[in-house]
Amino acid sequence: MSEKPKVAFYWCSSCGGCEEAVVDLAEQILDVVAAVDIVFWPVALDFKKADVEAMEDGSILAAFVNGAIRTTEQEEMAHLLRRKAKVLVAFGSCAHMGGIPALGNLWDRDAIFKAVYLENPSTENPEGTLPSVKTRLNGQYLTLPGFYDTVRALDQVTTVDYYIPGCAPTPNVIADAVQTLLSGDLPPVGTVLTPDISLCEDCPRLESKPQDLSLESFKRPHEVLIDEETCLLAQGLLCMGPATRAGCGSLCINGNMPCTGCFGPTSKVHDQGGKYLSAIASMLSALEDDDIDAALDSIPDPIGTFYRYGLASSLLRRRKTTSVDA
């Protein structure tokens, strides 16, 4: 009876949106459940780590891991699932590229602990207690996972076979990826399971994108009335379409909001933020230094904009460690 392929889901440093995405498959999830045995899924099923450890190595067909790697526990689970699964899939932006949690790479553990546990206005912690890996209390030990200074993408911790991008991955992307994996006709290892073209090429507003864009400055969505037909870049909005992989079905664009880049870059790009930076700097019309600086002031948070999902997997990976002032 239990000859169906086994799959596992796990979450690391993530918001839970990727788990929602699986549930968002709606009726299609019944097809998935009919085709596979889910042997591990902490958010939904009561299997324990020991159950996974008891399995034979390589006995799981595919493990879908979402979330970035921030703690020692997450790293350990990534290694465990890597061992037990034939195919390890980085599921969602955080596992793929570090995601939103990787913006924490602009700080380090000490700075984060200080902000969260000591200085946050809503925090009451008169004794200044900070999380520690091992605490002795009444002769007993309390333990917590170690918290790394640097957030990593899944493939910076262990080898990853495939990537399903997105924050969160859309139902179509998930269903297609699962189909591909079950078909047995596997693409080359390392493939991101969405089309390898930029979102602009797939965009319903492509025709209204001028050949040469010339912008005086950039606008933020709340500053303008956004036309529903015209290319968002042409309207001065920082749309990440040119530096982002297609496959999402232009969800944000159809919602009249600019792309924020969650599907990551195409295979030709090493650093999504660097590529996008290059593209939008080219679009500005300013020629002289002062005018350029004035135009660039319209981008209040360059790293949060260009590297919203990809700081961990960017070329520089984190803020330089030697000059972090907590």
Add this chain to the structure above:
Amino acid sequence: MSEPMAVPQEAEGWEPRIVAFFCNWCTYLAADLAGTSRMKYAPNARVIRVMCSGRIDPQFVMQALAGGADGVLIGGCHFGDCHYQSGNHKAARRFRLLKRVLLDMGIEEERIRLEWISAAEADKLRDVMTEMVEQLQALGPLQLEVPNEEFSEVGELAEVTA
């Protein structure tokens, strides 16, 4: 990581490594002229010739820094002199935006530099190069690699929980 990292011992004999992207039509020729004029300047730069400063993708600069360069120097034509009309203006815009990103990433301002150096300005090239090497020597190595983090306590936990 809370304490600043000590300058490594090898700093004694350490020399800054600079990756220099020079435009084919001006700064590269200035470097050529400096050579044929037998000017002496710091030998720390590995020069990469590009057809135009506008060809320099910010990823090149990041790759250089991530790959071990301590500084990146970009040389292009003065405004008005670009062989392709406006490539240097484009380079200026990219550079200024890139610099904002790199500053936020904790990379010191002096480590990346954009200079307009015409084919005749060999002396300017020499001065820029010498000054940049001095500045980098004062800053020390860039050391961008992400350090390995270990928790000695985690290893002990196996005993604690057993």
